[in-house]
Amino acid sequence: MDNAPQKTKSFDEFLRENRITVNRSLNVVLWFCIFTGPAIALGVAAEVFKNVDYDICIQISVIVAILAFGHYLMLKKWPDSVVTSITALLAFNMLLAHMTYGRVAVYLTWFLVPLLSLLFCDTRIYIFAVISNYCLMLLSTWMVAPYFSSMRSDYGTALAYFLNAIGGYTIETIIMTVAGLALGRLATTYFRDTMIQQEDLVQHESQMTEQLDILDSMAEIYDKVNLIDFYKMTERPLRGDNADDKLHEKSLDFAVYDHTYMTRQIIGDIVEDQAQAFINFTNITTVQDRLGNKKIISGEFINKYSGWFRAQYIVAERGDDGRPMIVVFTIQSIEAEKRREEHLIRIAMTDELTRLYNRRCYEEDILVYHEKEIEDDFSVFSIDVNGLKAANDTKGHAAGDELIKACSECLLKAVASRGKVYRTGGDEFIAIVHTDDSKALLTDMKNEAASWHGKYQNVLTIAVGYAAHKDHPELSVEDLEKVADRMMYRDKAEYYKAAGIDRRKQ
Incomplete structure (x- = not known):
């Protein structure tokens, strides 16, 4: 269903359509005026019009029929023309003039034509109607003055009768002209203001329709x-x-x-540690102030039952002072989005081969120690796989990968829940551990490696070094890592020396 508002009319379009309507109505009236002749003839027969001849009645009907037909033809071709409107008014004036010439007494009816012209809401047409009306009134009164002056003893000459009659007509015409102009201006102003209001209403309706369409889309x-x-x-x-x-x-x-009622129904479903934040965000008494000049404010929260969601307040309409007056509150599940985000973060922070955390994750994790003190039981372990190059060269990369995976598994078992293990290079690993006995953990790591047997390799040996914060309280995490690296390289050197292996070939 199309709810789009119709286009509003301009004032000029209104005047044009109004001329068409009034022209059609005046043409109908002209056709009815054909019966003026027969009506006067009845008056003659009843001796109401004692000074009127029957031939005048015929002339009136014929003239009106011709004028009505002529106006009809103009109406068909130029229905909205000002000339067509003027022709209709002139036809009525000619009818009155001929009635006066036929000695049918016409007085107030003369002023009907200018009043009819007010229907066009056009000052030009009204002025023409007044002038043409007055001219024909003047002409027809002059033509019948000799007859009526001869019938009355109080007028000595035709001129005296004419001046007396036309004097009254002139005064009435002036009064009518002024009153008509005032009425015409009043009507024109009213219709123009009405059209402007209608245009404003249509524009407002259009805006509301657009907003509703947006709201429907949002829904x-x-x-x-x-x-x-x-x-x-x-x-x-x-x-x-x-x-x-x-x-x-x-x-x-x-x-x-x-x-609001809606947010009151949701508050109880928010996880405990976010409940107060949600209450503050959805406080409706502060929403207008918090929106201010913003289009939207939003927050992300966790529902106990459905997971992550995003709540938003969106401004749909502002008042004259710019204050948000119509606001849309929305809730959208972002659980899938959060899962994708966590998955991407996990991929970015995880080593693909071993599924351990990678160097990027390690570097981000130790940033926290730039702002807080290192714990007393904090230790950094540096681990390296012995003999990896030899395994790759003699048995292929599958054997080398097997050793790397085996090292990661052994480290995870030894560290368990006490810390995190990172693969920071090809065969290089780092572990951040919270333990009071770092030496014992080093032993556990080596024992796990010594007990491992694989498909391509039966032996796994690792070089391990560590640095405990309690042993070096003055060092940063980065410096502890360097100490652990030095210890690991010493351990590796001792392994190769004991095995009689030239390390330069490894």
């Missing part, structure tokens, strides 16, 4: 949508459990509640 995107109207102080769901219930519109009373 398809979000899980819950609540329309908050600060003009009427109401809230109404557009999407959600009660979206189809029009009676569900509720009043907002800040004296009673500082949250």
